[in-house]
Amino acid sequence: MSFTHLHELIRIADEKQMSIADLMLEVEIEQSLHTEKEILERMNRQFSVMEEAARKGVETPVYSRTGLTGGDAHRVGEYLKKGCSFLAPQTLQAMSFALSVNEVNAGMGRIVATPTAGSAGILPGVFISLLDSGRFSRDELVRALFTAAALGLVIANSASISGAAGGCQAEIGSATAMTAGALVELGGGTPEQVGHAVGLALKNSLGLVCDPVGGLVEIPCIIRNGLHAVTAIAAADMALAGVKSVIPADEVIQAMYMIGNALPESLRETGLGGLAATPTGRALRERVFGKPQGME
Amino acid sequence: MRQRRQAERFVSEFLANHREWSDGLDMKYQSAFEMIGPVMVGPSSSHTAGAVRIGNLAREILGETPRIVEFRLMGSFYETYQGHGTDLALLAGVMGYPTDHPAVSEADQRAVEAGLSYAFKKEHLGFFHPNTVGILLHGDQRKIDLIASSLGGGKVEVQELFGLPIRFSGEKNTLILHHADQRGFLAKVSNALDAEGYNIARLSLERWRRGGYAITVCEVDEEIQNDLPEILHSKVPQLKDIRVVQGS
Numbered sequence: 001m002s003f004t005h006l007h008e009l010i011r012i013a014d015e016k017q018m019s020i021a022d023l024m025l026e027v028e029i030e031q032s033l034h035t036e037k038e039i040l041e042r043m044n045r046q047f048s049v050m051e052e053a054a055r056k057g058v059e060t061p062v063y064s065r066t067g068l069t070g071g072d073a074h075r076v077g078e079y080l081k082k083g084c085s086f087l088a089p090q091t092l093q094a095m096s097f098a099l100s101v102n103e104v105n106a107g108m109g110r111i112v113a114t115p116t117a118g119s120a121g122i123l124p125g126v127f128i129s130l131l132d133s134g135r136f137s138r139d140e141l142v143r144a145l146f147t148a149a150a151l152g153l154v155i156a157n158s159a160s161i162s163g164a165a166g167g168c169q170a171e172i173g174s175a176t177a178m179t180a181g182a183l184v185e186l187g188g189g190t191p192e193q194v195g196h197a198v199g200l201a202l203k204n205s206l207g208l209v210c211d212p213v214g215g216l217v218e219i220p221c222i223i224r225n226g227l228h229a230v231t232a233i234a235a236a237d238m239a240l241a242g243v244k245s246v247i248p249a250d251e252v253i254q255a256m257y258m259i260g261n262a263l264p265e266s267l268r269e270t271g272l273g274g275l276a277a278t279p280t281g282r283a284l285r286e287r288v289f290g291k292p293q294g295m296e
Numbered sequence: 297m298r299q300r301r302q303a304e305r306f307v308s309e310f311l312a313n314h315r316e317w318s319d320g321l322d323m324k325y326q327s328a329f330e331m332i333g334p335v336m337v338g339p340s341s342s343h344t345a346g347a348v349r350i351g352n353l354a355r356e357i358l359g360e361t362p363r364i365v366e367f368r369l370m371g372s373f374y375e376t377y378q379g380h381g382t383d384l385a386l387l388a389g390v391m392g393y394p395t396d397h398p399a400v401s402e403a404d405q406r407a408v409e410a411g412l413s414y415a416f417k418k419e420h421l422g423f424f425h426p427n428t429v430g431i432l433l434h435g436d437q438r439k440i441d442l443i444a445s446s447l448g449g450g451k452v453e454v455q456e457l458f459g460l461p462i463r464f465s466g467e468k469n470t471l472i473l474h475h476a477d478q479r480g481f482l483a484k485v486s487n488a489l490d491a492e493g494y495n496i497a498r499l500s501l502e503r504w505r506r507g508g509y510a511i512t513v514c515e516v517d518e519e520i521q522n523d524l525p526e527i528l529h530s531k532v533p534q535l536k537d538i539r540v541v542q543g544s
Contacts, residue, residue: 003325003326024328027326031326031327033517039328042329043328043329043332045335046329046332046333046335065401105338105339106338106339107338108338108339108381108400108401109337109338110335110336110337111335111336111338112332112333112334112335112336113333113334113336113341113345113450114332114333115330115331115332115448115449116340116341116342116449116450117336117338117344117345118339118340118341120341123332145328145332148331148332149330149331150328152325152331152332153325153326153330153331156325156448156449157324160448161448162342162425162427162446162447162448162449163342163448164342164371164372164425164426164448165425165426165447165448171448178331214379215375215378215379216339216376216380217338217339217340217379217380218339265426268426269372269426270371270372270375270376270426271375271376271379272375288379289378289379
């Protein structure tokens with residue numbers, strides 16, 4: 001079983017007439033020596049942690065330890081109740097859940113890294129909104145997490161999911177692609193359409209630099225999670241509509257990797273460049289940590 | 297460049313003829329729970345969860361209560377360690393807390409209470425992943441010196457142990473064998489492991505010089521039973537010390 005190239009994953013799924021989720025489960029059983037039931041139970045527990053983090057910040061405002069961010073998930077949740085949003089309510093709800101997860105994360109609360117903590121809002125945000133929609137059962141959604149996992153493995157093994165190595169495109173981009181692909185499978189799309197969703201979603205994340213203000217996983221991380229939850233849903237709909245990623249997904253992943261390598265260190269999670277280097281970014285850093293100084 | 301292309305062509309031809317071998321090639325990440333997980337407290341999987349795991353590994357390799365620790369941080373680890381709580385996470389890990397423990401955020405206080413003295417320094421450790429830390433850890437009996445990187449998503453990799461280039465992830469059940477470099481050592485170890493029903497998944501041996509002090513890291517598929525170190529000591533006289541890291 002190969003988790004290094006998407007085209008192989010798609011080919012094997014086609015040949016075996018299996019979903020990508022079931023392929024991933026099969027490999028997990030083989031590698032871990034655990035039973036299918038044990039593995040599904042473990043994923044179910046991850047889902048519960050996701051759900052808790054997704055709802056927490058929408059119900060009541062959650063603030064980060066630094067006080068720089070927080071309350072946005074709640075704001076979007078309240079706005080949603082007014083019923084006059086531009087986005088479809090369910091999409092906006094996904095956004096609010098995604099924001100919540102990352103607010104909980106910034107508050108040192110419990111989350112599931114999907115695939116990383118900085119990008120932990122996108123997949124749970126979208127999945128919990130789908131749970132609330134009633135269109136899919138909890139079990140179906142838990143199973144779809146294996147599709148997302150398989151796609152994440154391909155990206156992690158052939159490129160990177162680390163912001164320090166590949167910029168935010170490696171974190172937010174990977175999460176968006178994983179989510180978009182999983183949605184396509186949930187929506188009844190073919191493995192090939194899953195591949196297109198990954199390509200489309202990741203293409204729209206290319207070049208995203210990792211420039212956290214003060215080196216904190218807050219600004220712009222939280223907002224990016226909220227907005228990319230919407231991107232993931234849009235990419236899934238695009239692929240299900242039959243739109244193709246003209247550049248094959250595997251090549252998009254490689255492009256992401258090469259762009260990551262070409263990024264200067266200041267834009268790879270050092271908190272030195274980009275938004276972190278703006279006057280406001282520097283001022284916020286000082287507010288949290290005081291004047292810059294050496295450690296010793 | 298040309299050599300590299302030739303090597304790549306060789307590998308791809310080899311794999312085309314030996315499909316079954318391609319399983320696992322260059323697959324650093326293998327489990328679904330590496331992408332959907334770990335469950336952790338924020339804010340960063342590589343700077344917090346990964347750092348906790350590196351600390352956990354250091355503690356397990358030390359094998360006793362740590363008293364003094366010095367962290368040498370490089371790259372992104374140094375630049376953003378306070379913002380990500382990397383300092384707290386490393387301390388929490390060294391004290392043995394898991395990635396989702398609520399006490400991670402107050403690990404500095406807990407360290408003071410536990411009588412663990414600590415220091416953080418900036419240092420260029422070599423050409424490693426940007427998120428890399430060197431840990432000098434002292435207990436009452438032993439001390440260890442390791443360099444480890446956090447690769448993203450909570451995954452970690454030890455790069456050096458006591459200055460030797462020993463790489464392992466700590467995900468599989470791992471034996472760290474300290475021994476004299478003598479003929480027949482690995483044969484005795486593998487015989488003993490085979491007799492006890494263990495399958496060796498990965499093995500590496502490094503030494504300072506011929507006949508000198510050596511370290512072998514051996515990953516096995518099966519869970520390591522408590523009696524294994526004693527059995528190995530009795531069957532392999534060259535062994536000086538054994539540390540066990542149970543896979544995560």
